[in-house]
Amino acid sequence: MAGTTLAHRLATAVRRPLAAADAGLNRLYGWRGNPLYQSGTIAVAMLLVLIATGLWLLLFYRVGAPYESVARLTGNLWTGNWVRGLHRYASDAALVATAVHALRMLLQRRSWGPRTLAWITGVLLTGVTLLLGWTGFVMVWDDFGRQLALEGARVLDALPVLSEPVSRAFAGDRPVPNAFFFLNLFIHVALPLLLGLLLWLHVSRVARAVLLPPRPLLWSVVGVLLLVAVVWPLPMAPAADPFTLPASVPADWFYAFWLPVTRLLDPAVVWAVVAVVALGMLAVPWLTRPGGRRRPIPSVVDRQLCTGCEQCVQDCPYDAIRLEARSDGRPTLVARVDPLRCVSCGICSASCAPMGVGPLGRTGRDQLSELRAAMAAREDWSGQVVVFACQYGPGTRASALAAEGGWVRQVDCAGNLHTSAVEYAIRRGVDGVLILSCPPRDCRNREGPVWLEQRLYHEREAELQARVDRRRLRVAYVGGANEDEALAALAELRSAVVRLERPAVEDEPSLDAVCEPSAPAEGI
């Protein structure tokens, strides 16, 4: 219990500055350009930059003269220096982006259950990236590279697997053999293949995986790194010398943050720390798995209502729904949810016109019932704006929105919101409906805001009916900490609907039969 409380406090402490950073970057770049929302895709983009620049650098690298070949390359202002700088900075940016991505997934509780494979492959990707960086710095064979090699060899020699200590190769009594640099180069070139395989596994459980950031952001990131590589060229550190003990070395702190600590530790302790950290990271899916009733349950399909239209199959962000043959003699197919892949995001709740699929208690029918009950408390809803807000994002600002006159209904995800609920509210006589969604790239259910917009404005099943007055509807993509933007969207809608004629009010709107089942469903 104490551990849970501590973990909760820790998560809250980290979440606050991250939310503030999100809000700040949203103001500067807009949610489309917020690099924190695109951390995963930026990491992949940097990997592509690394491959492109690495292939070029490989043409000039010589295992027989590693330092001299890199120095010659660095001395070439036009075709070498900036390429090496970009290669280095892209590798650093990849690691930073990976760390941000992992932190976001952890704080958004997207690390357990069906996402276990993604988390574990993510940890392995990070480990391989660190190893890739290690071999890259050793390739240069400057003071820093030698320090990394020495420390790696020292730790490796603690394992009783090699008859000849690796450290001997760097003692200085003989030149470091070319075979070492060849092996190091081979590993450096081969590891990206492993990265590719792990990346494929990493995204294998999501539908329509997005691997690259939007082009403006992609080219902005590459451009800024390129600019820095040109205006602040990467220098060459002194060549590795086994006969000197440098007081300090110019180091890449992203990849060698551990060096000052491990140098002071016994290799056995280093191995123990590495094992604990690695096992701890790999155990995150089980450590963060909600227990008992707090664990979201997978979606289920009401086989009576399912028309086999395939919309939920298309919308599921995790490829968790399949169509299969019916056993009741009806000619259509029927949807079936794979509970091992379903993350209980609830996107399918809003994709089903007959409201026949979704997690228990969060189906379209449940939303409609809950809204109907809540609105029954009042006769006159004129002058009122209903705010449907994602409870993980702008919904956290419910009190501020309520203070400004919004009638706030928190939803699990804006992408879960069934269009029938929107229609119902408007036909009951509210002045307007404001849907506050997380920005599309920050949706913890991946595609909620995208499908929401298509359902409201682009006729995607289950679309908002044409009879609904769109002038009374607004969708705003707002980060959780961007309270001002949420309030501005509310104020804008309020001022817009004031100018409209009074809506026709229905005491108990009868929604289209397609959107509301006439009889309670069975067999859920």
Added chain:
Amino acid sequence: MTPGVRRAVGGGSALGAALLLAWLSRAPMRLSSSEAGLIRVAWSARPERVERCVTRTDEELRDVPSHMRQRVVCEGRSARYRLLVRRDGEVLADEVVTGAGARQDRPIYVLREFPTRPGAMRLEVSLQRLDSVAPGPEREADGDGQAAGQTAPDRERRERQERGRRMGEAMPPALSLSAEQRIGARSVLLITYDPESRVLVARSADGSP
């Protein structure tokens, strides 16, 4: 914030973040605040063998496949050595070194490092074999090379050459180096075994012994 200001602040922030990244990519990492030098004792060499050799008779050779007809078969282990390192009379290391590997049949790999104050010092390094080694088989039982067609004379000659080469490669029973040395601040004095001259030598950054 006007769009222009926001664009300027956004661009500046991005550039600032990239510059921070570039700085962290090259920021100095302090490895040691000490001016101490280092004595590094490092080499690898094949130790002598403590083994018992048996010269097989023609009858014994006849019982084994032709490709395994080795006249002299030796079994044993690598010799152990005592490594002693002294600086100005102070013992820095006094230990037994053996061949590497699970069966200790690999070369001896020595790698010891001793931080030391810079300046002049008397350094003594010695390596002394602890085990007694029997005379080589070619001295006690040299085949006559006329083994009734079981081992060709050429093969026995090659066997002898191979045994001789191994013995020649092995470290001498005793090695020692005793000399006044000077170690500069933050520099390394390497004590290593020179397999050509079969002696211990000292090397430093300027290559001088």
